Amino acid sequence: MNELDIIKIISKNLSYSNGVEKGIGDDCAVFKFENQHLVVTTDMMFKSTHFPSILTPFQIGMRVVTANVSDIAAMCAKPLGMVISMGFDNPKKTFIDEMSKGINFISKEYGCPIAGGDTNKAPELTLSGTAFGITDNPIYRGGIIGEDICITGDVGKVNCALKLLEMKDKGILGNIEFEKTMSEFPRIMKKLAEPKARVKEGLLLNKIITSCCDISDGLSKDLNYTGNFEINSKNLLNSVSREVIEFCEKFDMDLLKTVLNSGEEFELLFTTPDFKKAEEKLKDINSVTKIGKVVESGKTVDGISVELEGYVHKW
Template sequence: MKEFEFIAIARDLFKSRKKEVVYGAGDDDCAVIKLNDRYLVLSSDMLHEQSDFPKIMTPFEIGWMSVAVNFSDLAGSGVKPEYFIFDICLREGIEDSFEEILKGVKALCDRYDAEVVGGDVDFGDELFIVGFALGFSDRVVVQSGAKAGDRVYITGLTGKSQLALEYYLKGYDREEIPFVSSLVMPEPKVKEGLMLTHTANSMTDISDSLAVSLHNIASRSNVCIEIEAMDLSELLEFVDYDKALELFLYGGGDFELVFTSDSEPEVGIEIGRVREGKGVHILDDIKRTVEFRGYSHF
């Protein structure tokens, strides 16, 4: 997963210098800046046609997705999105889709009462959309707060988006693809993130995979995480157990939240414990190491 190698290079190069920067480049899902008694939380994500927009996606869904990936990062920090900016690079042949893309952007922003406040339009060889979202909070939940004794929770089953993508790549028609909405129009867990702001000790959204998210929490909190597979019956309608477990651990694009807490949360399904040590393990028939892998942009 070369993406994380590049993130490490950026983190080392752009080490935070200003005292108000609490979390800077590469430190967490979002940048966090202290402003008086509140935190300004910022996130940016880039999507492009070749890797992120299957041909079954409508222009409206493309616009929705460009917002969802950014709002999901804020949700993973327990922050409500307030403002959104986007840059779009259009290619020849899709100029007529521009308004529908904007309608998708507006629909998801309206859902969470976030304001679109600007951006830029350009033209090139491929459709690119870069989104930038920000919000404010009096407490930000980060990946480095997990403690031994915490329980591990997830807001919903992962693997659905990856399963839908695999059906799409096999040539199935849209109406034949299971969980197709998870692939083309995912719902960022903003409400759930806000509910967990004062309950979760650590939290992150699940975009690359559950495994990657768990490893990020474990390494940044200097703890060991042990999980058990949750109810996989929704996936087992389409694949066998080993494939369902693979999708659950390593599938990307679901935008669920995974978090740890030492108290009973309002939302979430318990899937494991935080212990002293290092790494991520799953207790199935035997204790196995969970690899650091998931969706890769390269």
């Protein structure tokens, strides 16, 4: 049984949907609200499955906010606020203090105040956030044939950082080598530890793009939301940072696969009829790369079919 099986059973049973504009199946649920749309998302995290060991309590706090707000950004909506439920197995004052400082710091950066929550006893640290936002024009997943497929920023760092942690955990890298590699590739671990939700980007792009999602499961999985696609690897790799290229060379990793399967990047993946305008809009805050096109049939990179990958919970 995997999470897709579970979602199938649940979706079938949740037939009551009075007043819901968009239910299960996008970055956010959407409700009509006065003359606006209320967009809502929820993301639950458990210590053992969601938080890399390298994260500080402050960064754990940042992450639960970022993961939720990123879905608001993916609807190109303005954050309104958030609530966070917390479960603790063994709460320590310093941990809670640092974590809540991280939550507050990043919520301010996003303009998304934390307005409430719930605290509980739990078998392990459990954080469940729900963020909501407002927009007059929610941007859904999708894609129109012929449009350009674009991403903000660059992807790949998170996958490299996870590889680095794995090499340490498996003893392939000793502590000294690990630390040395960390300082050689500082931006890689930083992106894993402190990814950012692209709120400003989403708001600026709202009126000039036709579909959007955040890159949370990895491009190769998230690209499926655009329908069929042709990706040009040269264009995609042009956006990749030097650190990722050098890291892949150093550790003999396939660069394209590393980039395609890098999850929790929280950059925006969108389609637009006007790439130039998107690039112009974001010129002061982030890069935009045209990585391919929405096409009538086939899901290809340089003409070769790609498989759905990315992370799916399994039991």
